Amino acid sequence: MKLLAKWLLSAMALLFVAYVYHGVEVKSFTSALLAALVIGLFNMVVRPVLLVLTLPVTVLTLGLFLFVINALMFWAAATVLEGFEVRGFVGALVGSLIYSAIGVVIESALERLFPRQ
Template sequence: MKLILKWLFSAASLLLVAYVYSGVEVTSFTSALIAALVIGLLNAILRPVLVVLTLPVTVVTLGLFLFVINALMFWAAATVLDGFQVTGFVAALIGSLIYSALGMVIESALGRLFPQE
């Protein structure tokens, strides 16, 4: 139940990112659902590999390169999908920052609703 709610709220937060920031466009809630799924899969599968491969750069930049990796995952999802568009890397960086902040709020709220899971 928690996973489905997180997916729905993540899709809604993508719509909010598109509403707040003009560099990100989402055409419909269905596109947002698919985009949230693809971003989640990219973050689960590809992001750990990129974090390990770029560990020296991440250490030198004191962890700031992780923002670049998040932006790349956000941008990669936009290039794969039709209903989810990002205008460039800077838009992906800003959009991923907003999306990550909303994701932390979602995770915190769901953690309070479902403390045992």
């Protein structure tokens, strides 16, 4: 139940990002659902590999390179999907920052609703 709620709320967060920031465009709620799924899959599969490969750069920049990795995951999802568009790297960076901030709020709220046992 928690996974389904997180998926739906993440899709709504993408719609909110598209509404607030003109660098991200989502055509429909279905596109937002697919984009949230693809972003989640990329973050689960590709992101850990990138984190390991870029560890020296991440340490050298005191963790700021993680923002670049998040933007790349956001941008990559937009390149494989129709109906979800990100305009340039800056659009991906700002969009991923807003999406991540909302994601933290969603995760916190869901943790309160569905506590671990």
